[in-house]
Amino acid sequence: MAAALGSEAAVEIKDLKKSFDGKDYVLNGIDLEIPKGRITVIIGFSGTGKSVLLKHILGLLKPTSGEIRVLGREIGGMGVEELTRFRQQYGMLFQYAALFDDMSAVDNVVFPIREHRRDLTKEQMRGIAREKLKQSGLDEKHFDKLPAELSGGMRKRVGLARALALDPDLMIYDEPTTGLDPVLTEMVDNLIVSTHNLKQGTTSVVVSHDLYAAFRIGHYIAMLNNGKVLLAGTPQDFLDSEIELVRKFVAKGVHKA
Numbered sequence: 740m741a742a743a744l745g746s747e748a749a750v751e752i753k754d755l756k757k758s759f760d761g762k763d764y765v766l767n768g769i770d771l772e773i774p775k776g777r778i779t780v781i782i783g784f785s786g787t788g789k790s791v792l793l794k795h796i797l798g799l800l801k802p803t804s805g806e807i808r809v810l811g812r813e814i815g816g817m818g819v820e821e822l823t824r825f826r827q828q829y830g831m832l833f834q835y836a837a838l839f840d841d842m843s844a845v846d847n848v849v850f851p852i853r854e855h856r857r858d859l860t861k862e863q864m865r866g867i868a869r870e871k872l873k874q875s876g877l878d879e880k881h882f883d884k885l886p887a888e889l890s891g892g893m894r895k896r897v898g899l900a901r902a903l904a905l906d907p908d909l910m911i912y913d914e915p916t917t918g919l920d921p922v923l924t925e926m927v928d929n930l931i932v933s934t935h936n937l938k939q940g941t942t943s944v945v946v947s948h949d950l951y952a953a954f955r956i957g958h959y960i961a962m963l964n965n966g967k968v969l970l971a972g973t974p975q976d977f978l979d980s981e982i983e984l985v986r987k988f989v990a991k992g993v994h995k996a
């Protein structure tokens with residue numbers, strides 16, 4: 740399916756199943772290819788397993804069965820240490836970009852660099868952190884402030900800068916705009932696109948409950964329902980779909996636009 744966009748897959752998921760209790764399956768046979776170098780938006784109603792799917796891609800949850808290949812590597816069989824190293828290629832931004840309250844903006848971004856890049860000097864680490872904050876659009880005069888002294892939008896920018904700290908090939912966003920007002924939502928959506936375009940070949944995966952956002956920023960959209968992929972395709976495929984649930988979702992999303 741990803742081949743439809745002319746790119747190889749950054750993430751390949753085959754018949755992924757996940758049950759937490761051995762009875763009900765939250766994921767019940769997910770087949771999905773996430774195209775490399777593109778923005779894929781995963782949509783679906785609340786509670787359909789979008790976050791659970793992301794956690795499998797991140798290797799934070801183990802599948803009950805099925806396969807997950809990320810950037811060409813099967814992650815199911817990786818041990819904790821290998822997975823930790825592998826995850827340096829990921830950047831993550833969650834709904835509540837949980838920053839360290841007692842650290843300045845710049846120190847928040849230095850944190851993952853210090854964890855993973857022992858080869859750098861303190862000054863080099865701060866240099867990278869400052870560069871990432873600039874790329875994320877935070878004004879320099881805020882670099883040394885604590886999160887409590889920043890607005891919600893600025894905190895998002897710091898969270899994004901921290902996610903970008905290690906130059907990830909794969910950026911993952913879980914509902915980055917949920918709970919934000921329309922102005923901030925648009926800012927974060929734009930930031931996702933500009934971040935995506937920063938580095939050639941970056942793959943971005945954005946979970947959203949908002950189809951409007953999917954149409955605005957997604958090259959590829961996957962809709963989950965009942966533990967399966969109901970439809971994966973281009974925005975045009977979604978507009979053309981005759982699947983009733985997709986049509987309902989689309990009607991809602993387009994109406995908002």
Ligand SMILES: Nc1ncnc2c1ncn2[C@@H]1O[C@H](COP(=O)(O)OP(=O)(O)O)[C@@H](O)[C@H]1O
Nearest residue numbers: 759760765783784785786787788789790791792
């Ligand atoms: N660690 C867990 N243990 C048990 N059930 C879970 C766990 N994480 C998620 N679930 C269940 O999986 C389902 C899907 O959750 P989630 O992926 O968070 O949905 P969403 O699509 O809103 O992100 C929900 O019913 C949730 O309660």
Ligand SMILES: [Mg+2]
Nearest residue numbers: 789790791914
């Ligand atoms: Mg979720």
